[in-house]
Amino acid sequence: DAGVIQSPRHEVTEMGQEVTLRCKPISGHDYLFWYRQTMMRGLELLIYFNNNVPIDDSGMPEDRFSAKMPNASFSTLKIQPSEPRDSAVYFCASTTQGSPLHFGNGTRLTVT
C-alpha cells in the first residue's frame, strides 16, 4: 500500500493568500484526520471525518480554516486568508477499526 499521501510537501506563501493542502488516505480506511504540529502544542487535532462526514471540527482554530472530504479517497484543508501564525507542519492521517492511525509525511507551511 502507498500509505497516506499528502501534497505539497512544502508550501511557502504570502500573508493573505489562500492555501490548499491535499490528502489521499489509505484505501479502505474510513476515518481521516487533519493534525497540525507546532512546538508549543505538539500534534493538535484540527478535524476528523468518518465516511466523508465531518465528526468533530472543534480543533479548527478559526473560520479561516475549512476542510472537505468530497469522496473516500481525497480531502483538502484550506486556509483563507493565511497568516504567519499558521506556519506549521500539517499532517493527514487515516485509520479503520482495529488499525492504529497511519500518518502521511506532512506539508510544511510557511506564511511570510
Place this chain on the structure above:
Amino acid sequence: DQQVKQNSPSLSVQEGRISILNCDYTNSMFDYFLWYKKYPAEGPTFLISISSIKDKNEDGRFTVFLNKSAKHLSLHIVPSQPGDSAVYFCAAKDSGTYKYIFGTGTRLKVLA
C-alpha cells in the same frame, strides 16, 4: 487545555541503557493509549499501544506501562540504540470515539 501531557521536552541516554519516556493524561474517559515515533521530515509511525484493561504491554525492546490511578503511562526502551533517536508522542482516546489526542512530544537522543 492539554489533556495529554509530556512534561519532558527532551531526554539523552547512553546507548545500551534504558530510556524512559513519560506521559500524563487528565481525561478519565481515556481507555486506549498509543506511542508514536517521529523522525525528521517524516510522519509519526505507530510503535505500541495499550488498552486500559492491561497495565503492561511489551513488544521486543519496547514496553508500555499504564498506571490508571495516577493517569500516567510510560514507554521503556531497553536497550536503547542510536536509531531510536527521534521524537516520541503519546496519544490517548476513549472507546466511544476516534478522537486521538496527542501530547507535545519528547525528543530522545541516544548517544553512541
